[in-house]
Amino acid sequence: MPRRHDLVVVGGGTAGIIAATTAARLGAGVALVERDRTGGDCLWTGCVPSKSLIAAAKTAHTMRSGAAFGIDAVEPRVDFAAVLAHVRGAIARIEPVDSPDALAAAGVEVLAGDAVFTSPRELRVADRRLRFRHAVVATGSSPALPPVPGLADSDPLTSDTVWDLTELPESLIVLGGGPIGCELGQAFARLGSDVTIVEAADRLLPREEPRASDALSAALTAEGVRVLTSTTVTAAEGDHGGSTLSLSGPDSPPTLSADHVLVATGRRPGSGELGLETAMVRLDDRGHVIVDAKLRTSNPAVYAAGDVTGKLPFTHVAGMHGSIAATNALLAPTRTIDHEKIPWVTFTDPEIAHVGLTEHQARQRHGDGVRVRLLEHDDVDRAITEHATHGFTHVVLDGKHRVLGATIVAPRAGEMIAELTLLTTRRGRLRDLASVVHAYPAWSDGVWHAAVAEANSALQARPLRQITRALLHLRRLRS
Known part of the structure; x- marks a missing residue:
């Protein structure tokens, strides 16, 4: 009878790699099964190649847009083969970090092939049986075609x-x-x-x-x-x-x-042909693995992480899923994840970054007490210097002035959203940022100005103004 692994991870994308390496660092006996190549969509077809392409395209756009800065605009000659070589170069630079050799060096046994569950505590890879105490399903997703005739x-x-x-x-x-x-x-x-x-x-x-x-x-x-x-x-x-x-x-x-x-x-989950029904793992109508807040499936020995769960389809979410699933499986199921408080960014120009509830969602949930603090970027000095004043910072607040969610449209929105993510996660107040000194002139001024506007509103509130006037009157009398 084969030995029992502490953890078997099915899928070698971000969620699977993080789950496996986390388990190995904890001293567990862990195996990772990957049918194709480690690194997943993020490395090979998602984040890395797309952001590399976006960077090349931005350079071409900048060459066409020099007139606003007193520089003659130039129509670039695009060598698409060279652009793709740049894309492949970025992949090649990052690939060793996710390679089977790197995983093996971290203490993970890497197996190539298709995994099929044969019981709630066992799976098969080719002719090899793997028994496990716990498993993590991290098989990701793939593009889905809509049902259009002829497409x-x-x-x-x-x-x-x-x-x-x-x-x-x-x-x-x-x-x-x-x-x-x-x-x-x-x-x-x-x-x-x-x-x-x-x-x-x-x-x-x-x-x-x-x-x-x-x-x-x-x-x-x-x-x-x-x-x-x-x-x-x-x-x-x-x-x-x-x-x-x-x-x-x-x-x-x-x-x-x-x-x-x-x-x-859209995308479809990679749950087919895994034999999950044999493992007593329930799926929803679209084939996503059903998990609770601790990423446990209907089989207490099996967890799931990443796109296959149908939660937010982002690499940073998959990475956090992998860490939570591994530690909950090996130690104790105590860690949870709140998907409503996770940021995401659309890397267009301008970037669009979001965290938490939208204004509509907040009003549905919290009623008339919801307020919005909106700051147009016309007065953000960095935006003025770069001719990029068309963005804004939009913060949704509850009746106690706590941040429920935020959206930023700006060239560096992905970095700007970090402070508001912290406030959303910790139920903090926007005006608390007003007392934090920010570097100038930076894009983060957009968030800081919104916080200052919120603080100024509090200072101008009628009760506080009355108290301040009374204190000043007493000081004048004493002097």
Whole structure:
């Protein structure tokens, strides 16, 4: 009979790697099973390549935008093969950190192959049986095509396959106006593609504050991206030589053609063919593994982490999931995660960062006591120096002045959101930041100015003003 592992991790993406290395550092006997290559979507098809492409595209955009700064604008010559070499170079630089060799050096046994659960406490990899005290399912997700007639046969691109392009598309239709669609759509447009984004909802980024959606739509339109919202695709035809879509929407043409169609409308969990029903692990209707706040499944010996749970589909969430799942499994199930207080960033230009509740969500939950502190970036000196004053800081507060959520639109919104994430997590008050000295001139001035405005409102409140006047009157009498 094979020995029993303390922990077996299925999946070698961010969640699986963090779970396995955390367990190894705790001294556990741990094995990680990966069917393809360690590193997951983030390294190979997600965060690393997309942000590398965005960086190249931003450089091209900067060359075109010099006139505002007294510099002659130059139309860049984009060598798409060299751009992709830059993307692959970034992947190659980071890949060793997530490699099987690095995992083995950390004390993790790495097994290549497909894992299939054969009982609640055992799984099989090829002809090898692995018995475990606990397991973590971290098999991620993959792009899903919407059920549009003819779409699957028209050879569309996805966030997985777009990196196989060898030439810059002359024209590109992006299906889906979420973070992936907007990021890649803007990047390809800046590199020189004629881009149209098609979104079924009435605005881009439907999960964000409407003001943020409007700001991004305006920025994309100003750069030549065609944005079609409230538009559905009813049929598709074509192949690798080009595609034509039939559209239905108030402002859309009846058909739209392009060299390529990039589908960014959703993802499916990687839970199939794992034999999870044999392991007594329950799934929801979409195939996500059902977990509680401690990431336990319906089988007390099995935890799940990352995209396969259907929670927030971000790398930083997957990493935290992996750490929580491993420590809860090996030590005691005491750690929890509150997904409502996790920040996320859409890395367009401008960036859109969010944490906590939107204004609408807050009013539904907390009623009329909710207030919003809105600061336009017209008066943020750093924004003025960079001709980037169209952003804003939007903070949602409860009746006790505590931060419930925030949205920032700015070139460095991803960094600016950190302080507001801390306040959201710790139920802190926005005005508490007013007494914290911030470096000047920095983009964080946007958050600080909002905090100062909140503090000034408190100082001008009628009871406090009356007390202050009384104290000043007494001091005048004494002097």
